[in-house]
Amino acid sequence: MFEIRVICDPADEDRVLSALGGAFTLGPARNYPSRDGRQRLYLTAHHAERWPTPGETYEGAEPILDALDAVTAIAANAECYTALGREYYLRKAAVLDRIALGPDADARDTIAAEDAAQQLIDTDSATAPADSRAYVRREYLAWRSGVPNAGLHSTRP
Missing domain, CATH: 3.30.70 (Alpha-Beta Plaits)
Structure with a gap:
């Protein structure tokens, strides 16, 4: 600063x-x-921090239906009353972001994507940027790239 x-x-x-x-x-x-x-x-x-574009983030990503299946499987395989891990919140936020970016998306999709982004930010105890979905894209791109502890490079208070 x-x-x-x-x-x-x-x-x-x-x-x-x-x-x-x-x-x-x-x-x-x-x-x-x-x-x-x-x-x-x-x-x-x-x-200024450069945030990845949706195209950069989701290029080569698994199809949306496969991503939804993966998120559902994580939740379904968790023990009852068990906290879900960061991967669940990251993947959920990313797939909802992708849906909200689609040509048939409406306001409900945008709200769901923003809510999921905020859940990830809360999970990471990160400071929310102006665009919470940009945070999801950065973290998802880092996770897909195999960066160890991707969430630990987040902007923190």
Whole structure:
């Protein structure tokens, strides 16, 4: 995390914030007038994290019906009153995300995908990004790539 200070013409403020927002994850801008009529902008910034696209994440993934079967099998084979593991929540969130991205998806599919994404984030005790489904895609891609402890590289508080 670092601080950015920009002095700019008030008419350029939106353009400056947009350009910085494309390069960094920004906190709220603190805006103060300068003595010469320009604006002083102070921002807390983090390096922007690149989130994988759905195409990158799900390219070569198993068919949706097979993914649903796998999620169902994990739940069906669990002992009664047993907590389901991270793999269950990850795979469930990923398949619901894929369904919500489909051409026939509606608002219910989007809500289900977002709820499943939040369950995964809660399971990982991670800090939720602005787009919880992007978090699912990153974690699913890492899991499919065989990255050990994929969930441990999550953004945490």
